Every structure is written in C-alpha cells, then in structure tokens.
Amino acid sequence: MSFSSGSTPPERFTRRLGQLVDIETPSGWDRGLNDTYDLLEAWAGTALGRPERIVSGGVPHLYWRGADPAVPKSNRVLLLGHADTVWPLGTLAENPFAVAGTRATGPGVFDMKAGLVLAFEALAQAGDVAHVSMIVTGDEEQGSTTSRALVEKAAGACGAVLVLEPGEGGALKTARKGVAQYRLGVNGRAAHAGLEPHNGVNALIELAHQVLTISELADLDRGTTVTPTVGKAGTTTNTVPEQAFVDVDVRAWEQAELERVERELRALRPREPGAELAFQGSVNRGPLERGMSVGLLRSARVVAERLGLAPVAETGVGGGSDGNITASLGVPTLDGLGPDGGGAHARHEWVDLTSVRDRASLVAGLLADRAP
CATH class of the missing domain: 3.40.630.10 (Zn peptidases)
Known part of the structure; x- marks a missing residue:
C-alpha cells in the first residue's frame, strides 16, 4: 500500500x-x-x-x-x-x-x-x-x-x-x-611594490589572465562547467606577489568532456614574462x-x-x-x-x-x- x-x-x-x-x-x-x-x-x-x-x-x-x-x-x-x-x-x-x-x-x-x-x-x-x-x-x-x-x-x-x-x-x-578538482599555481618573483615593482614578476596578474582563460573552457550546451572557486595571492600589501593559486571545479555529464577540459588545463602557458605555472589535480569521480x-x-x-x-x-x-x-x-x-x-x-x-x-x-x- x-x-x-x-x-x-x-x-x-x-x-x-x-x-x-x-x-x-x-x-x-x-x-x-x-x-x-x-x-x-x-x-x-x-x-x-x-x-x-x-x-x-x-x-x-x-x-x-x-x-x-x-x-x-x-x-x-x-x-x-x-x-x-x-x-x-x-x-x-x-x-x-x-x-x-x-x-x-x-x-x-x-x-x-x-x-x-x-x-x-x-x-x-x-x-x-x-x-x-x-x-x-x-x-x-x-x-x-x-x-x-x-x-x-x-x-x-x-x-x-x-x-x-x-x-x-x-x-x-x-x-x-563526473567531478574533477584542480589547482593551478603561479610562481613569480617578489619585489618591493613601491621601490622597484618592475623587478618583480606579479603572480597575481598572471593568475588573473589564467582565471579568465579557465572560465572559457566551460561548454554549457553540453552541461560542462569549469568554475574557478578558491584563489589566493601575495603575502603583504607592499610586496609584488611571488606566488598565487586558484582551485578549479570541473563537472561534466560525459567522461570525454572531463578529459577534454583536463587536456586544455594542462596546455595553459604563462602570459607574463618570467612567470611559471604549476598544475595538479585529476578526475575525482567519473x-x-x-x-x-x-x-x-x-x-x-x-x-x-x-x-x-x-x-x-x-x-x-x-x-x-x-x-x-x-x-x-x-x-x-x-x-x-x-x-x-x-x-x-x-x-x-x-x-x-x-x-x-x-x-x-x-x-x-x-x-x-x-x-x-
């Protein structure tokens, strides 16, 4: 009943x-x-x-x-x-x-x-x-x-x-x-923000470029979302940020889409001279x-x-x-x-x-x- x-x-x-x-x-x-x-x-x-x-x-x-x-x-x-x-x-x-x-x-x-x-x-x-x-x-x-x-x-x-x-x-x-979690790290070079910022490599500026690129990897027509979630840069307000990172949440209905996004994330290249990227993460659940x-x-x-x-x-x-x-x-x-x-x-x-x-x-x- x-x-x-x-x-x-x-x-x-x-x-x-x-x-x-x-x-x-x-x-x-x-x-x-x-x-x-x-x-x-x-x-x-x-x-x-x-x-x-x-x-x-x-x-x-x-x-x-x-x-x-x-x-x-x-x-x-x-x-x-x-x-x-x-x-x-x-x-x-x-x-x-x-x-x-x-x-x-x-x-x-x-x-x-x-x-x-x-x-x-x-x-x-x-x-x-x-x-x-x-x-x-x-x-x-x-x-x-x-x-x-x-x-x-x-x-x-x-x-x-x-x-x-x-x-x-x-x-x-x-x-x-399916769910994938990634972290993109940026390594730059610290410098005094007032005295010689030109001698630094600003990890936060590089991160900004990358976040905009990452957000464009989504394919909403296929239900694939690529969402920058947690980010951090710098140590003090008067220092060019030497390091930064962003966490990225990826979700897709198809395994092929998860694989496509990961390939494109791994293919990212620095935009700022002297900056380096470090990539980690994987598909957590298909x-x-x-x-x-x-x-x-x-x-x-x-x-x-x-x-x-x-x-x-x-x-x-x-x-x-x-x-x-x-x-x-x-x-x-x-x-x-x-x-x-x-x-x-x-x-x-x-x-x-x-x-x-x-x-x-x-x-x-x-x-x-x-x-x-």
Whole structure:
C-alpha cells in the first residue's frame, strides 16, 4: 500500500534517525563514525553477517561482505552509503534534530543519515538477503579518498549497486556529473611594490589572465562547467606577489568532456614574462552515465507497479556520489534511493517522513528481485 502524505510518520524510523543525527560525524572523525557504526551494527543484527571495520588513512569504514560466496555475481547486490556529513563539530548544538509534522530536520538528516536508516527498514522487509553486501563510508563528502579502494573492490564483486543517497523530488538519480578538482599555481618573483615593482614578476596578474582563460573552457550546451572557486595571492600589501593559486571545479555529464577540459588545463602557458605555472589535480569521480542505470530503473518501475507505489521518475544531477565510482567500473548502479526531502548541505536540510515506507518497500523489492 502507498504511504500517503497524510499518514503518521513511521515511529521506529524517526527514532533511529534522531539517534543518528545526534551523533556528529564530520568527514573522517573516527569517534563519531565509530559511535554511528555501533548503532548500525545493532540494527543489522545477523542478517548480513558480521561486519568489518576497515581503517584506511585513519578513517574507519563499515563493510558487511554479506553475500554468500555461492551466490552468482550477477545476483549480488551492494547497498552503498556514507555516514559522514559536511557539518563541523558543534553544529548540533545550534541546529538539533527536530520533527515538525512530517518533516525531520538537523545536520546530515537528508544527506544522508535518513538513507542509512532506510537501508535497515528495507533489509527487514526483503527476507533472505544472503546475496546482499553493504558499505558505509566515512569520507564521501571529501571525495572518498580513503574509501575508494574498498568501494571499488566490493562493487566489482557484485552485479548491481543500490545507492541510498537522498532522492530528488521523489525521483531516482540515473545520471550524475563526473567531478574533477584542480589547482593551478603561479610562481613569480617578489619585489618591493613601491621601490622597484618592475623587478618583480606579479603572480597575481598572471593568475588573473589564467582565471579568465579557465572560465572559457566551460561548454554549457553540453552541461560542462569549469568554475574557478578558491584563489589566493601575495603575502603583504607592499610586496609584488611571488606566488598565487586558484582551485578549479570541473563537472561534466560525459567522461570525454572531463578529459577534454583536463587536456586544455594542462596546455595553459604563462602570459607574463618570467612567470611559471604549476598544475595538479585529476578526475575525482567519473560520471554516472544513464546507460549504467537504465536497467535497474526498469526493474524499479516494475517493482513499484507490482507494489502499488507511485510511478518511479528519474533525474540527473550535478553533484557526485560514490555511485559515480561504481558506475565507472561498469557495474549497473541506481542512485537516489533514500527518502525524499531537500536542502542538502544547507542548514535547513529536511526529510519527508511520509516518503519512507514507500521507498523502503521499493528498495526491499529490488533486493528481493535479485535473489537467486
């Protein structure tokens, strides 16, 4: 049965969500992450077997290998999520977990603690889950630097990945832009700004030339954005800046576009005599292209119709997730299976508690359909 917008919010889900939000988990903070993992292990019981806490680069991640080795790879499913949030320690005191009517608010409630709670609601409904593995990482919001190898290894052993990131207006995410991060550094030569500026090489002027050039690498018709974000130059107000840098955020729907922008960034040359450029960075996450999601989307639509749920819509978004990583491996990936809501990375982020039961039933149905 469909869970209507006028229904009472699910009690167990709401209670558990409050428990998670009440633990602050900025990316990489082991104490909060381990406290969160304690809760998740208790909720999981024995359904997925005994989990491992894998520490990489000082960051703990939680991994249920789960899947019976006898299960064919094509039937194995990886549930994927993250426990870390963008919020620093102390945010909870200013913005505590709260429920008003059918909305829950608080730091990390939408992105993506609600998705973690929902995973266990779905597992409870799915029955036999001997074909299911699950990973909860602790550094997704910082680019999955320490968890990438774990995610890649686990996904490579599975035939499908279901990502419990939040939904977008109720729609599943069948495409995500790939993300690349770069830093362009400029080396000049310092000099006194009043006595002999002509003897210096102004790194800030060179940087200005480069920023204008960089901004022209975008191709908005193809959805490719190239955005200079953070920049810095100089040390004192009376010195010709010797060094400067700019950080650049690149996003594109297609891998070929990410590669094109990187080539053009690496081809940049100095404009000011005596200036030198230093380039670093790479593609952090390749795009989640729709072709890697469409099969699972069809399955979700069949499940929704069978269960009497609302028709399943789809969307593409500019933000990346670990689903980008798994799709780049060639593993079918469906994202946005968490509850509906809004305000990711904003203080007003919220979850629609009336969306929980339908979404949990949809995920449970997808898991059940892939059982051998």
